[in-house]
Amino acid sequence: MSARRLRRRIVSGAMTALVAVLSFVAVLALVLILGYLVAKGASSLDWGFFLKNPVPAGQAGGGVANAIVGTVIIVGLAALIGLPIGIGTGLYLAEYGSGRLGWIVRFVADVLNGTPSIVVGIFAWTWLVRPMGHFSALAGSVALAVLMVPMLARTTEEMVRLVPHSLREAALALGYPRWRTSLRVIARTALAGIVTGCLVGIARVAGETAPLLFTALGNLNFSTSVLQPMQTLSLQIYVYATGPFDEWHRLAWAAALVLMGLVLLLSLAARWAIRQRHGAAR
Amino acid sequence: MAPPADARLQLETVRLTALYGRRAAVKDVSLMFPRHTVTALIGPSGCGKTTFLRCLNRMHELSEGGWITGKVLLDGEDIYDPSIDAIRLRRRIGMVFQRPTPFPTMSIYDNVAAGLRVNGGRPRTEVDAAVEGALRRAALWDEVKDRLRHSALALSGGQQQRLCVARALAPEPDVLLLDEPTASLDPAGTQRIEELCHELKTRYTICIVTHNLQQAARVSDYTAFFYLGDLVEIGRTEELFTKPTKEQTEAYITGRFG
Numbered sequence: 001m002s003a004r005r006l007r008r009r010i011v012s013g014a015m016t017a018l019v020a021v022l023s024f025v026a027v028l029a030l031v032l033i034l035g036y037l038v039a040k041g042a043s044s045l046d047w048g049f050f051l052k053n054p055v056p057a058g059q060a061g062g063g064v065a066n067a068i069v070g071t072v073i074i075v076g077l078a079a080l081i082g083l084p085i086g087i088g089t090g091l092y093l094a095e096y097g098s099g100r101l102g103w104i105v106r107f108v109a110d111v112l113n114g115t116p117s118i119v120v121g122i123f124a125w126t127w128l129v130r131p132m133g134h135f136s137a138l139a140g141s142v143a144l145a146v147l148m149v150p151m152l153a154r155t156t157e158e159m160v161r162l163v164p165h166s167l168r169e170a171a172l173a174l175g176y177p178r179w180r181t182s183l184r185v186i187a188r189t190a191l192a193g194i195v196t197g198c199l200v201g202i203a204r205v206a207g208e209t210a211p212l213l214f215t216a217l218g219n220l221n222f223s224t225s226v227l228q229p230m231q232t233l234s235l236q237i238y239v240y241a242t243g244p245f246d247e248w249h250r251l252a253w254a255a256a257l258v259l260m261g262l263v264l265l266l267s268l269a270a271r272w273a274i275r276q277r278h279g280a281a282r
Numbered sequence: 283m284a285p286p287a288d289a290r291l292q293l294e295t296v297r298l299t300a301l302y303g304r305r306a307a308v309k310d311v312s313l314m315f316p317r318h319t320v321t322a323l324i325g326p327s328g329c330g331k332t333t334f335l336r337c338l339n340r341m342h343e344l345s346e347g348g349w350i351t352g353k354v355l356l357d358g359e360d361i362y363d364p365s366i367d368a369i370r371l372r373r374r375i376g377m378v379f380q381r382p383t384p385f386p387t388m389s390i391y392d393n394v395a396a397g398l399r400v401n402g403g404r405p406r407t408e409v410d411a412a413v414e415g416a417l418r419r420a421a422l423w424d425e426v427k428d429r430l431r432h433s434a435l436a437l438s439g440g441q442q443q444r445l446c447v448a449r450a451l452a453p454e455p456d457v458l459l460l461d462e463p464t465a466s467l468d469p470a471g472t473q474r475i476e477e478l479c480h481e482l483k484t485r486y487t488i489c490i491v492t493h494n495l496q497q498a499a500r501v502s503d504y505t506a507f508f509y510l511g512d513l514v515e516i517g518r519t520e521e522l523f524t525k526p527t528k529e530q531t532e533a534y535i536t537g538r539f540g
Contacts, residue, residue, distance in 0.1 A: 167386075169383070171385070173376075174372065175369055180400065189387055
């Protein structure tokens with residue numbers, strides 16, 4: 001009896017230790033990346049870095065103001081296009097997607113999810129950049145939106161499916177039409193999960209570089225016109241990191257840190273927003 | 283619309299058969315629900331009580347493969363007539379489920395008002411009054427009147443179930459369907475719901491599904507015994523429990539099977 005108990009304790013302890021070590025490894029990678037970024041990039045951060053545009057190669061100083069604004073515009077526009085389509089598709093799949101069409105949509109979304117982002121970039125180049133005759137931020141946003149949609153659709157579907165069936169029945173029994181049940185009860189209950197999914201989607205495309213290379217292209221000057229080429233942090237990092245100058249490498253580290261900071265800020269803001277919403281009903 | 287043959291009769295099923303695909307879960311059941319009475323549906327699990335109940339507000343047809351034959355008459359009018367809108371119909375028939383189902387994102391107030399608002403915009407004062415009235419009738423008002431804006435999830439299980447009763451009552455239905463409403467409640471919560479049945483039948487016609495025979499005996503005027511999809515026996519509750527006419531009924535209520 002006590003031998004069995006001893007064995008049980010040993011196995012339990014060993015397993016607990018194992019999962020603890022594994023989680024530690026997972027967190028360690030994140031901490032190392034963040035720490036390295038801070039160590040390499042923090043010293044280059046000053047007001048000028050945020051407020052100035054890049055200076056010609058060889059000169060010291062300069063900043064990434066154009067890239068920060070560009071990232072916000074391109075990713076914001078991509079979210080504007082991608083979120084409604086992605087969430088709408090997810091709702092459709094969860095609520096009405098049991099038929100053949102649902103199966104096809106789900107299959108296409110899964111294939112798109114696995115498509116390399118550079119392929120999506122080529123797609124945007126073929127359909128937008130070439131007909132328009134020039135590179136543009138809009139084409140970049142569309143490419144990022146295409147990357148976002150399947151991700152959002154599948155996450156939204158999963159989150160909506162987690163809502164208990166009994167809630168749906170309760171709403172229908174009250175005389176709710178089906179669409180209203182979906183929006184007012186089901187989607188609202190799944191909201192926290194959907195918002196988290198959106199954030200993960202936005203954060204992921206914010207770091208994308210490949211689909212922007214031949215769509216948004218990059219721009220050394222400050223530009224807010226979505227029909228013109230535009231700089232983003234990821235493009236800036238790519239150019240600076242692969243360039244020959246030490247000054248550029250320094251700036252690349254700092255830009256990477258800023259990009260990471262933006263993504264972090266975004267997820268903190270959304271978490272706060274969700275808590276506010278739910279707190280109001282408490 | 284033809285006037286009801288008997289004004290005392292609120293709800294009636296005529297040869298109602300409920301099917302899932304090709305399998306009949308309720309077979310050829312004709313049952314009458316007099317106005318402002320409580321009718322209990324009893325029988326072993328899987329005997330079709332809940333399916334029968336879900337036919338009365340057209341929830342059964344939302345189940346996978348669910349369809350019916352026969353008629354369900356509400357005040358003499360067939361609710362399965364093509365001219366009847368199932369969504370509007372469900373606003374006339376309230377339903378409470380086995381487990382409490384408060385909407386988690388809504389406050390106590392919004393939960394009760396949910397069924398009112400779906401009918402379109404109403405003046406704020408009217409909604410306020412209806413919410414208070416429904417909560418009072420569900421015997422919950424005194425416990426929640428100071429925290430109407432709080433989340434419904436903060437309530438206990440028994441309170442949540444009475445909240446669901448209030449939510450069902452707020453649109454002023456004619457009929458109240460209770461599907462094992464005390465299945466997940468403790469004895470105190472159960473007692474509150476049973477007392478409610480007594481109070482509510484002065485205004486509503488109630489149909490309650492229960493596994494608890496004592497509960498059926500305590501709350502109902504009429505009891506219907508279902509077995510394997512058939513209505514075996516229906517009668518006044520005290521008669522059905524003291525001198526059942528069918529052997530199956532007697533076997534079930536004396537605990538010999540089921």
